[in-house]
Amino acid sequence: MATDVAAPKAVTAAEFKGRVDPDWCPGCGDYGVLAAVQKALVELQIPNHQVATISGIGCSSNFPGFIETYGMHTLHGRSLAVATGFKMANHGMTVLVTGGDGDGFGIGGNHFMHTMRRNVDLTYLVMDNQIYGLTTGQTSPTSRLGMKTKSMPFGSVEGPINPISLALAAGATFVARGFSAEQKHLTELIKQAIEHKGFSFIDVFSPCVTYNKDNTFQWFRPRVKKLEENSGYDPSDWSTAMEKSLLWGDEIPIGKFFERTDVPTLHGSEPVLNQGPLVYQDNRIPPEIAKGFIDELM
């Protein structure tokens, strides 16, 4: 199969403009995430045809339709599984996975855990609004204890999960948290995540302006503190990252909690990929191998 034969040209923002404009509610946090992703790809000069954007289902999972790349809008909770298969078949492409907290930590929780332990070279952006939006406002796995929603009108009696600690415990090799309103900071995180060789996870506070009246932009703004502004912070120190991940309340850290670069990626550990991406390899086996398979049965 032939690969890219187009002459290289500078990558501009125009090529990432989606065919349709997002139909998120006015003021939704997801707009900021979309803009940051587009900006990061331009700054990294990755052409749109070398990017796959893969999502599950939900408001934020409509993301692939709003950015011009090779997009996949898959099933609720299954984006990481689909993305792993895609990356294994063509590891030459940059793979972004986008979705929400319900999609990733609820129905897709199992895949989240296993994708991290496998260190699949993907960038996973969760637009975390602590609520189910597209189903019109039910409790999500990150909704705070006591939060009142249509599905738990008397307040949630279940504590939320902590995506950052969970990712650290599951062996993610790049763990960060962003805030949709902190554009420049978020863009920088996304760039680092894409460049990270291995699984990179960014939990992005992306407030739902329609259904979540608790965790709003106004609520987050005074609370978020950038880890980078803390001069002594060392993102290679897992224990400190774990400690910082537990902070919640008046001070909520954002930024890169943790990164390690000494773990091989899944595709890097696969000898069958030594000859390049699977999709460009010959789909016929050599006759001596075929003969060997038959001889074994004789």
Place this chain on the structure above:
Amino acid sequence: MRQSFAVGIGGAAGQGVATPGDIFAKVFSRRGLHLNAYNAYQSIIRGGHTFLTIRTGPEKITNMGDRLDLLIPLNQDTMDRHLHLLGAGGAVLYNSDSIKPGEHADGVQICPIPVSQLADISKNKVAQNTLAIGAALSMMGVGFPALEHVLAEQFRKKEQKVIDENVNLARAGYDYATQHFKPFAWPLPMTETKYAVLSGNAAMAMGGVAAGVKFYSAYPMSPSTGVLHWMAEHARKGNIMVRQVEDEIGVVNMAIGAAHAGVRAMCATSGGGFALMSEGLGLAAQAEIPIVVIDCQRAGPSTGVPTKTEQGDLWQMLGAAFGDYPRVIAAPLDIADCFKLIPEIFNVADKFQCPGIVLCDLLLSEGRLSVDPKELDFYPEIDRGELITSNGVEHEPYKRYKITESGVSPRVVPGLPGYTHTVSSDEHDEDGILISDEYTNTTKRRAMMEKRMRKMEGIEAAVPLPQLVGPANADVTLIGWGSTYGVIEEACEQLREAGISANYLPVRWLVPLHGDAILDLLKNAKHTIIVENNYSGQFARYLRSETSFVPNGYIRKYDGEPFMPHHIVEAVKEQLAGETNLSVPTHEIMV
């Protein structure tokens, strides 16, 4: 009646039933004999009862047959359970130190082996097995060198001492039998052909390799695990990626991701795992990403009987995932067909960009058959369908779901400049843009639905029609699907010998069914009977729903074990005599 010889070896799980089975299979196939092996076992790692039947002969052996010629019980339990199966001319070989024979039919040769006199049992715990193999081959008229050769191969990874010890034991058993037991009346013949012996699971895995599969994903589940094992052990040599995934939901979605990236992707499971995959199947259909899923049926529902066979998943396949969508479903007829079907179904799935389902079952998956190695063609035709792989030409703006007459819209391998697009599980327009949040989309929805479903016409034309086998004016016509092919074939032969002319219709492609062609084939049939391995007659109900065809009778079995030829023969006789129109044969081997 075709000449054949059947050996039954039984014992507790962990007593080493498999090794003698492998050795007999090698000796037979290298003698140029056909063979069929079926292992009846339970979901237990140690203990219980395992009973392996190997049937061999110079003509094609398509099933386990009706009778045993030689019984090798490795424990008393096996002796007690199965001695009654032997008839005149049969023989039982056993360790007389620990096992006692019971009541038996006249003419059965009782062959005690004094194991402790012939071997040092303190050193070799499975000495009785090796002695019995040697004794058995002597009685079958097979020269010792053939066994010596296979033993050396069987233990090639062990040191020479182990090989010598086993060869000496086998020799002792061989000589003891030559001196003390009467050889079988029918010494095993020899032919010039050499056969490959393989399971259906290995055959499907290799068929995948032949089809150009580059990505295989799975979660262990009996009886499909053999496909994973074969792939895990061999695929790397062919540069094929194998992934063990956290659950079957992940399995199918990973395969879909790989398939969308442009490779052929396959996965295998059993009914329970398939249930978890259903939603993914819908995604493959809606996003138009071709994948092939193998379902190795076992007795259900739920966890059911994990180590027993059944054809009970048909309606799950027909109804898998909600909504209407094009799909193909095919059931391999025998183990060689397990190999051949995979490249065929991939070509259909690729051309029509839809999921393909292979409906296998434990009988084929875990059974073993002799196959002429020429039938294992690793270079069949590969047709990827309309796939855009190169760039550099001017083209109109690319529409992934372009409305076409055939319903097929050319796919592109992601990575090409100028063809970016989004595939979607939501309903979409030609461009891949979601239409679920638009005001007026009934026209687009209808057009897209009709585009996808139009593919069924092409699929129907691409898939071969079913064929009736045997004389046109037969007294009885047996209709089966998938794995019952072999046993029905032999039952027809036995019916003919009993003066009842019989023909049969083996159905291999279930979707598309070609209902009109089936009606045409059956229009002059005198007496039709549908044979299947399930309770409710799933195929009979399906055929009726598609064609309004109602047969004269039914033969069903749902005890976990496969049909034996005489089950079908006796059922046909009672139905032709007007005694019943539903026969449920009793399985007489207690396993």
